[in-house]
Amino acid sequence: MTNNIAAGNARANAARGGRFPDRPAAPRLSVGFILAHRFTLCAFANFVDVLRLAADEGDRSRPILCDWAVLSDQMRPVASSCGMLVQPTERLGDPLKFDYIVVIGGLIDEISNLSPEYTRYLRQAAAAKIPLVGVCTGAFILQRAGLMDGYRCCISWFHHADFLEQFDGITPVSDQIFIVDRDRLTCSGGTSSAHLAAYLVEKHVGRAQARKSLHIMIIDDALRGEKPQPGIPLDFSTNDEVVRKALLLMQQNIDVPLSVAEMARRLGAARRQMERHFQNALGMTPTEAYRIMRLEHAEFLLRNTEQSVTEIAAAVGFCDSSHFVRAFKERRGMTPSVFRMG
Template sequence: MRPGASHAVRKRPPGARLSVGFILARRFTLCAFANFVDVLRLAADEGDRSRPILCNWAVLSDTMDAVASSCGVTVQPKERLGDPARFDYIVVIGGLMDEAPTLGPAYTGFLKRAAEAGVPLVGVCTGAFLLHQAGLLDGYRCCVSWFHHADFLEQFEGLNPVADQIFVVDRDRLTCSGGVSSAHLAAYLVDKHVGRAQANKSLHIMIIDDALQAEKPQPGITLDFRTRDPIVLRALLLMQQNIDTPIPVAEVAKRIGHSKRQLERHFRMALDISPQAAFLQIRLSLAHHLIETSEKSIAQIAVDCGFCDSSHLSRMFRRQFGSTPLALRQQAGLAG
């Protein structure tokens, strides 16, 4: 909660400890919304009776028209936008990236009034994109899905999104990567305002493991690496996001808050390999995949995978796989 904001002045039903207003983008992701709201629902009452006692929530709208999700299921809003200060949090559930999700001026104005009133704002899935479009993430760290990391960088210059954690809490802005991570972010809020027992109860009924901390790595491309070491997983995801412009291992370590020596020790213990060798394997594995499945030239694949040129790629490729990229492409029946 933003310093200076007061819960005492906010109207809520008697007994409620957590009140959440939802804004659904056009073609929002239903899974992210359902996971979030079901944690609130199950924490709000005894058993799964679903009475909004300890928690209450409402889908908000400017027009009160039903909102269609990305899978076609529609949700009927419950209340008009009104005064955002009646809620403890305003949660924006984002939609599909390829449809350039945007919010209308009424919603943007509502979110800005919420920020001015000290109501924390939550961006779920591509909801972080929408908050940034409204000018409400400047100076904040924000979490985006590893799957959309490149899209975020392309659309929003000057920001440093976090794509190696399941959610990020930065003062009065909370963001998560969507999917099941929205349940863990909701559980974080329930734990904070209602109680840890209620948060765990919700997740257990939903057949989700115990609540995960924000720093838990997002799942991503696993390749041949199998480890539960969160430091190694975060480093691998960061490497994956920088395949075309490889960054030094020391910089990888710095970005995830560890020293180079600590990172190397974790890699040796978890994978019996150095971070440098793992990074090279990631790049070569992607190159192998692109050579077999795409029509890109080998020179372009070399650039896309962070190699100086096709000769550099060929040397590393032969060392790893025992053949050249051209030989593999010929075996796959594609032009060189």
């Protein structure tokens, strides 16, 4: 009888863990992933690699302390935004199998193409009190499913304007890397997904395992959710939607600045109309605002990187370093080299 029970347990473990029948039946952290069509590969890879490295000792990648699965309605490979395919590992089933369900978003235009099966599954998970995680534009998917009402929501500054366009009356947080609001967790994507995963590992497995994962991934240490996103912060405070969208467009094109006419075209506004909005909202022209933003980003690079002045000049859209030095000195009263030494 005892042998039969042992054999049954071994089969159950093998069914859940694939080729690892000797692993414990109950890992401390279990995560189910839903990948949107054309999801962001780096956001998924960063998240799952933190789990993988925390789950075992050494470099054997056995899912012992943590486990994870890529969930699917039809088990077809899912294409990432870069074209790489990921094969799901199991069908949608009982969300109670997992401690968290993580939705990895990607291209904005693909969000509405998510199968209704996934939306039903997410609502089932929410009803069962399983915490839901939105990574990158995964927060858009949770919002569209009606699962973010009353919760704070973290969005990348890159997608801030897109969120405002899609969801009237809701202002996302775009100056933090992730937000934990009760049983909803959202993050801006990219490397911030590694920090959110490390937060979960520290909470459920241990701080040592979280630090180990990040160090192996050549990430200095875990960052708290309140850490500012590494984009360029918007220091221009305004509720003018035309100006806000234009400022975000400037952020996205800091190294190769757009002309005012091109920005107006992309925003569907006349150039003179956009200039009036800037004058009324900020008391300056779009060109002046763009210049300030580029020079502030140059200050960030001078303080936080070892790039040369010439490299920084190119990174913030100046055609040569002498032009950059003159503009910087005019704004700060000192050269970039002196500013860096201070």
